[in-house]
Amino acid sequence: MLDALSYQAVGLIVVFTALGSIWGLLELMGWIFRAAERRAAAARAAAPVLEQEPVLLLEPGTHAISPQVVAVITAAAHECLQAGDRIVSIMPVHLQPNVDVNLLAWSGEGRRQIFASHKLR
């Protein structure tokens, strides 16, 4: 009976030792990565803010984009690019000069990404 109990105790100690060790290593790794993120954030904050022209939207009365759509596009761009970029202008595709509309079509972009197959979906 005592042998069985000690066998179980040892087993539990082994499991806790294994997972506890991994916990410790992950806490250390997390601390290192959080410190690196803080340094990167501090560097970004310290960088001079470039003067940008104000956000350029279409003139009123000509294919105006609602603020809600601007918000959605901004959020989508932030999520995709994962960087603190600033939206400089938003313009419908068909109004961009000297650009082949087919190349910039969103569906074409989707196909390109799928064929590239570097992103998990």
Added chain:
Amino acid sequence: MLQGLTDFLNLTGFAGITWQMSVMWAVVVVLLYLAIVKGFEPLLLVPIAFGALVANLPTRGVITSEMLPNGVYQTSTFKVEGEVLHHPGTEATQPGQPERIAVKVDRIEGGLYDFIGQGVKLELFPPIIFLGVGALTDFGPLIAAPRTFLLGAAAQLGLFVTFFGALLMGFTSKEAASIGIIGGADGPTSIFVCNKLAPHLLGAVAVAAYSYMSLVPLIQPPIMRLLTSIEERKIRMNSLRKVSRLEKLIFAVVVMVVCILIVPDAAALIAMLMLGNFLRECGVVERLLKTAQNEIINILTIFLGTSVGLTMSGQSFLAWGTIKIIILGVVAFGFSTAAGVLFAKLMNKLSPKNPINPLIGSAGVSAVPMAARVSHLEGQRADPSNYLLMHAMGPNVAGVIGTAVAAGYFISTLK
């Protein structure tokens, strides 16, 4: 002519039907009902139930099975006929060196699942399924909150308590370990351990493990409510930080190295789990990842499920030992759930400034993601605006690793 007809009738399957088979047909109907109508883990229970049905029909050419004199029901054996060749140079050239033999195989005789079942006997299927599990699992919530590893460890208490209970009920140490592993709620690991330590219990253990995995939403909530107060169930946890891809890659390597160093016998399971996860997180092998997540795991689930079901012959399954295993399986599950919840409460006592909702402790059993979902739903009952799912995924996937480590301990000490 009448004699010829009688002789033929004796060759048909009708002559081979036994009462045990009839009882097992009813068991199969229950399993199929649970799987198809109730939706309890159909991916697993359907192949197991179908395999059990085939095992309890008088088949030929499907599987070879026999009851050995020591009472062990052996399945998946095949016959190899050949000729030992005597060539010059096969004799031992130096003292102490073994003599080598060369064999020319003329014929291999066996049924369909005598060969497919070798995937279970040779310990191939469970680790390869773990490859798919790793490819499907996101360890991000666990990496973001690594202290939940301890909840996954605590939930393994059920294994050891049940081991003790099985010893008291007359099982041997190897059998007790094979039964105790049910508490980990991990099908491939249960089969891995049982096949090494007590292969004659494989059918009962596998059915118990997979059935209880599918019954997690029924078994766990009463235990969780019994052990927690309303205030504890309402605890809000801090948001999880974002985990980078590099962290996930390092995690896979670190876990594999640490676990293999501590319990080398768990290497097959842990290495394949982490290989699958590495394929997922590296982001440059999408074709391999998709294969691991889909074709590989689906094919092996079919073969593993049916192979396990084919061990459920009435001769071996309808025994008092099976009833004991099923009872002990519930005990294992219950203790694992309780241990996870209680350990979370203990962690709150030690670290009150950053509390853990104790409901996520029950997710330390390896039934991914069902146990995490149960924790989330119980939390929602107490506070509809409290979202525990991602927090519960941490201990849930930690439990997979914890059960694999426990399995390695059992195998290394008892084989």
